[in-house]
Amino acid sequence: MKPVRIGVLGLGTVGAGAVNVLQRNAAEIARRAGREIIVTRASARDLQRQRNCDTQDIELTTDPCQIIADPKIDIILELIGGDTLARDLVLQAVANGKHVVTANKALIALHGNEIFDKASAAGVMIAFEAAVAGGIPIIKALREGLSGNQIEWLAGIINGTGNFILTEMRDKGRDFADVLAEAQELGYAEADPTFDVQGIDAGHKLTILASIAFGIPLQFDKVYTEGITEITRSDVAYAEQLGYRIKHLGIARKTGRGIELRVHPTLIPERRLIANVDGVMNAVLVKGDAVGPTLYYGAGAGADPTASAVVADVIDVVRVMTSDPENRVPHLAFQPDALADIPVLPMEQVETAYYLRLQAEDKPGVLADITRILADHRISIEAIIQKEPVAGETTLPVIMLTQKTMEREMNAAISKIENLATITGKVTRIRVETLG
Ligand code: HSE
Numbered sequence: 001m002k003p004v005r006i007g008v009l010g011l012g013t014v015g016a017g018a019v020n021v022l023q024r025n026a027a028e029i030a031r032r033a034g035r036e037i038i039v040t041r042a043s044a045r046d047l048q049r050q051r052n053c054d055t056q057d058i059e060l061t062t063d064p065c066q067i068i069a070d071p072k073i074d075i076i077l078e079l080i081g082g083d084t085l086a087r088d089l090v091l092q093a094v095a096n097g098k099h100v101v102t103a104n105k106a107l108i109a110l111h112g113n114e115i116f117d118k119a120s121a122a123g124v125m126i127a128f129e130a131a132v133a134g135g136i137p138i139i140k141a142l143r144e145g146l147s148g149n150q151i152e153w154l155a156g157i158i159n160g161t162g163n164f165i166l167t168e169m170r171d172k173g174r175d176f177a178d179v180l181a182e183a184q185e186l187g188y189a190e191a192d193p194t195f196d197v198q199g200i201d202a203g204h205k206l207t208i209l210a211s212i213a214f215g216i217p218l219q220f221d222k223v224y225t226e227g228i229t230e231i232t233r234s235d236v237a238y239a240e241q242l243g244y245r246i247k248h249l250g251i252a253r254k255t256g257r258g259i260e261l262r263v264h265p266t267l268i269p270e271r272r273l274i275a276n277v278d279g280v281m282n283a284v285l286v287k288g289d290a291v292g293p294t295l296y297y298g299a300g301a302g303a304d305p306t307a308s309a310v311v312a313d314v315i316d317v318v319r320v321m322t323s324d325p326e327n328r329v330p331h332l333a334f335q336p337d338a339l340a341d342i343p344v345l346p347m348e349q350v351e352t353a354y355y356l357r358l359q360a361e362d363k364p365g366v367l368a369d370i371t372r373i374l375a376d377h378r379i380s381i382e383a384i385i386q387k388e389p390v391a392g393e394t395t396l397p398v399i400m401l402t403q404k405t406m407e408r409e410m411n412a413a414i415s416k417i418e419n420l421a422t423i424t425g426k427v428t429r430i431r432v433e434t435l436g
Helices: 013-024 026-033 064-069 086-097 105-121 138-145 161-173 176-185 200-212 233-239 303-320 366-375 407-418
Strands: 002-009 036-044 060-062 075-078 098-100 150-155 244-254 259-269 281-286 292-299 351-361 383-388 396-401 423-432
Touching: 002 013, 002 064, 002 396, 013 026, 013 036, 013 303, 026 036, 026 303, 036 396, 060 138, 060 233, 060 366, 064 086, 064 200, 086 098, 086 303, 098 105, 098 351, 105 200, 138 200, 138 281, 138 292, 161 176, 161 233, 161 281, 200 244, 200 259, 233 244, 233 396, 233 423, 244 292, 259 281, 259 292, 259 383, 281 303, 351 366, 351 407, 366 383, 366 407, 396 423, 407 423
Parallel strands: 002 036, 002 075, 036 060, 075 098, 259 423
Antiparallel strands: 150 244, 150 281, 244 259, 281 292, 351 396, 351 423, 383 396
16 A cells, blocks of 8 residues: 655654654554555754754755645644644645644644634544643543543643653752753753743643543633742642642533633642652543543653654554544544533632641731631631741741632632731642542
């Protein structure tokens, strides 16, 4: 049978990684796919730059449009990232009847609804396993392996850079900026690393996971995102004293009132497996009604792990290229005309428990004032730690764990606590999930 010809757009970390894996494992891949798969063309912005892959048998160009227009190319790998040029190129590839494999979470989270509609109409596939959690086959697990379940919730460490930073800060006391620079050198971070540390990248990935889990359209604009930049080493240490680890989680939960979609630093009991996922590793915990809790773990970023997911998608596309489009696995797991319009809840209506850290004056009645405010908002306290004041200081840190409450009640209570004359500065709030 004729080989399948691949055109690669972008030869950065992921593009070079995909070329390497396709070449290195070519024989094994052909045995799996039933056909030889070869990269014949690739585009890159700067052809003079040193590449981390062998391009001697690949025709290179700076113009990705040439590859998309080439009738000899069967599958396009979109590995340039971003959501403007990438969107135009993918839509054009679809219009030209080409299947597309992409690692681009921003593209799918922001424009996936439009792209899938057009791809379905054109009878081509868009595969995006590498867009979420690097090498972990979480899209396949949710879309196919768990398709008999009602998914109740999922929670994941889905940004490798952020997890790498938190781990290095905790274990080695390293400085935030220094670890971020290393994550950039290792090719983990996004082109704009604020996407990693502000929770935007995790928000893109959570959007995709939630759509596949619950059968809802992609809605990145409804995701609440909070980053890791405000986490201090003292919060990490207090959390440990209370038996918790701080992780940057993406959480999607179906409730009777709607769907919670949120990304934020979270205290997790340290006995949970996911609390012990460190470095650039990712993990996604999925709770299905039939299977119960399941956990998926692996490298969340980096050239080879991401290429592993890209190449698996290429093989999948090759296997089903000739099958009737109606009988393929739907892009978002559910049939396109069966997507649900369950509302995504505003953050104010989310229910969770909280860790609070505040700086209080060391005098009688201060704790009573704080607990009265919490009681007025029907917020129960689970634990309190009051530290000794540092010599020469008149204030001391108070750390509290609360039981579950509505975010709206906690917002109101925090603003009243911050207005107390005996409280200095802002209250630090980190959400707590038991993930039981
Ligand atoms: N910047 C991303 C991360 C790359 O660190 O997880 C993988 O999507």
